[in-house]
Amino acid sequence: MGRNKEFDTTVVLRKAMEVFGHYGYEGTSLQILLDGLGIARQSLYDTYGTKKDLFISAVKHYTNEKSAALLARLDRPGSVKAAIADIFREIAAALKDEARRKECFIMHSAIDQVPHVPEIATFFEQDASRLEEAFYQALVRAYEQGELSGRHGDLRALARYLNHSRYSLTQAAKLTSDPQVLDDIVKVTLSALDS
Amino acid sequence: MGRNKEFDTTVVLRKAMEVFGHYGYEGTSLQILLDGLGIARQSLYDTYGTKKDLFISAVKHYTNEKSAALLARLDRPGSVKAAIADIFREIAAALKDEARRKECFIMHSAIDQVPHVPEIATFFEQDASRLEEAFYQALVRAYEQGELSGRHGDLRALARYLNHSRYSLTQAAKLTSDPQVLDDIVKVTLSALDS
DNA sequence: CCTTTTTCGGACCATTTAATCAAGAATGAA
DNA sequence: TTCATTCTTGATTAAATGGTCCGAAAAAGG
Numbered sequence: 001m002g003r004n005k006e007f008d009t010t011v012v013l014r015k016a017m018e019v020f021g022h023y024g025y026e027g028t029s030l031q032i033l034l035d036g037l038g039i040a041r042q043s044l045y046d047t048y049g050t051k052k053d054l055f056i057s058a059v060k061h062y063t064n065e066k067s068a069a070l071l072a073r074l075d076r077p078g079s080v081k082a083a084i085a086d087i088f089r090e091i092a093a094a095l096k097d098e099a100r101r102k103e104c105f106i107m108h109s110a111i112d113q114v115p116h117v118p119e120i121a122t123f124f125e126q127d128a129s130r131l132e133e134a135f136y137q138a139l140v141r142a143y144e145q146g147e148l149s150g151r152h153g154d155l156r157a158l159a160r161y162l163n164h165s166r167y168s169l170t171q172a173a174k175l176t177s178d179p180q181v182l183d184d185i186v187k188v189t190l191s192a193l194d195s
Numbered sequence: 196m197g198r199n200k201e202f203d204t205t206v207v208l209r210k211a212m213e214v215f216g217h218y219g220y221e222g223t224s225l226q227i228l229l230d231g232l233g234i235a236r237q238s239l240y241d242t243y244g245t246k247k248d249l250f251i252s253a254v255k256h257y258t259n260e261k262s263a264a265l266l267a268r269l270d271r272p273g274s275v276k277a278a279i280a281d282i283f284r285e286i287a288a289a290l291k292d293e294a295r296r297k298e299c300f301i302m303h304s305a306i307d308q309v310p311h312v313p314e315i316a317t318f319f320e321q322d323a324s325r326l327e328e329a330f331y332q333a334l335v336r337a338y339e340q341g342e343l344s345g346r347h348g349d350l351r352a353l354a355r356y357l358n359h360s361r362y363s364l365t366q367a368a369k370l371t372s373d374p375q376v377l378d379d380i381v382k383v384t385l386s387a388l389d390s
Numbered sequence: 391c392c393t394t395t396t397t398c399g400g401a402c403c404a405t406t407t408a409a410t411c412a413a414g415a416a417t418g419a420a
Numbered sequence: 421t422t423c424a425t426t427c428t429t430g431a432t433t434a435a436a437t438g439g440t441c442c443g444a445a446a447a448a449g450g
Contacts, residue, residue: 004448006397024307026221030438040398041439051438111369112219112307124370151389157379164380167370168363174306175319175362184352185359188387194346199418200426225408235428236409246408 009047012037014103016058021105025055025113056119059110062103063127070166074134080142081193084135084162088190091166092182095173104170111167128163135159149195158192165189204242207232209298211253216300220250220308251314254305257298258322265361269329275337276388279330279357283385286361287377290368299365306362323358330354344390353387360384 019036020028030051034041048054069090073083094100114121136159142148143155152158172185214231215223225246229236243249264285268278289295309316331354337343338350347353367380 004396006447022310024219024221026219027307027311029436031436042399042441043397045439046396108303108307111366112222112303114369115217116222128370154379154382157383160376160379161383164363164367164370164376168359168366171306171363171366172359174309175323175359181355181359184349184355187349188352188356191387192383201417224406226406237411237429238427240409241426 005047007039007043010061012039012047013058013061016054017062017103017106020055020058020109021102021107024109025052052117055109055113056117058106059120060123062106063110063123067127067131070131071134074138079147080138080145081147083138084193085190088165088169088186091169092186095169095182096179101173105174107167107170108174131166132159132163135162148193151195152193161192200242202234202238205256207234207242208253208256211249212257212298212301215250215253215304216297216302219304247312250304250308251312253301254315255318257301258305258318262322262326265326266329269333274342275333275340276342278333279388280385283360283364283381286364287381290364290377291374296368300369302362302365303369326361327354327358330357343388346390347388356387 015037016033019033023032028051030041033051033054034044037044039047044054048057070087073087074080076083095104110120110124114124136155139148139152139155139158143152148155169182169185172182176182210232211228214228218227223246225236228246228249229239232239234242239249243252265282268282269275271278290299305315305319309319331350334343334347334350334353338347343350364377364380367377371377
């Protein structure tokens with residue numbers, strides 16, 4: 001019983017990603033935040049807690065969403081190289097889409113806060129090691145399937161490289177408005193898997 | 196005539212890089228800034244102008260320094276691949292050095308401000324296109340010297356990739372404390388030049 | 391109708407912010 | 421010495437900050 005929430009909490013969380021992504025965590029004043037979310041001040045505190053709580057929630061929600069999609073794609077049987085290519089092309093596609101790219105920039109703000117918000121630091125550590133391991137296992141499978149030659153000796157290094165490249169694409173997107181640049185970067189990045 | 200400045204303006208500029216790199220532009224309060232610089236408030240305003248002015252000066256000084264070193268190394272005759280390898284290993288070395296890495300993080304804060312400080316945006320655009328062109332010319336020379344095979348067809352894409360990888364290393368350094376990860380990333384990054 | 395829950399808007403708070411002004415002491419060159 | 425420049429310190433300003441409290445209206449279920 002009682003009145004229902006008028007806003008979808010996950011939709012508002014998406015908007016929070018955009019706002020924090022655009023202004024950064026410290027650069028986002030409460031006023032800007034409320035204007036961006038389209039809800040009243042009290043609703044924010046009732047639903048999400050403080051500004052920092054909301055930020056952490058948005059970061060986690062974004063990261064979990066992306067990580068889940070990545071793990072799902074890596075786990076699909078078939079060519080591992082094709083899976084990795086898909087993953088990177090999907091990221092590039094998101095960063096080239098005017099509507100979707102805005103959310104992605106919250107990653108930059110999140111990395112900014114790593115030294116100052118322990119909860120985000122540990123969260124990223126765990127997420128990174130999980131994904132690095134997933135990449136590694138996928139590469140092992142690729143090797144067993146004959147997709148990789150002996151010249152890709154250090155699969156651990158390759159896994160770390162792929163995981164890092166994922167993050168770095170959003171940084172590239174912040175620095176250029178030319179979609180061709182993103183495609184070029186992805187193309188060369190994937191060439192590390194060529195035989 | 197008159198009293199001399201007691202502090203070296205470029206030394207203070209270095210400290211400014213560290214402070215802004217650690218706290219971000221908006222996260223750096225004037226008090227934190229003054230404590231980090233070790234000068235009095237009035238000295239800051241007399242010498243550098245406002246907080247934003249100092250930030251822009253620090254960013255430009257850092258970028259110019261790094262870019263000049265890069266261009267100098269690329270212009271040296273001899274193996275281009277060796278030059279590029281040197282460049283990336285030097286970046287990794289700086290990021291692994293507890294003392295030097297702190298300055299590098301100002302890049303993250305600077306990229307953060309790109310959408311909000313036009314002066315930084317245009318400065319980065321110019322710097323990026325200059326370095327991309329330098330990488331491209333170097334790759335052309337490498338090809339002419341027989342260092343690259345036909346499989347490195349798109350030298351423009353390769354140049355963009357190298358320039359982007361340079362930036363992205365500081366982001367990787369923010370996310371991991373394990374120096375081995377940086378080495379792994381550099382190793383795989385450079386493998387894009389292998390035949 | 392009654393109760394519960396949420397939304398909304400304004401008032402309010404203490405703190406912090408960047409920046410300016412003022413004044414005295416230190417310093418160095420003419 | 422004289423004068424210009426810088427350093428240091430403290431006071432001050434006006435605005436913005438994140439966060440809390442309160443009250444009334446609106447909706448939904450009992």
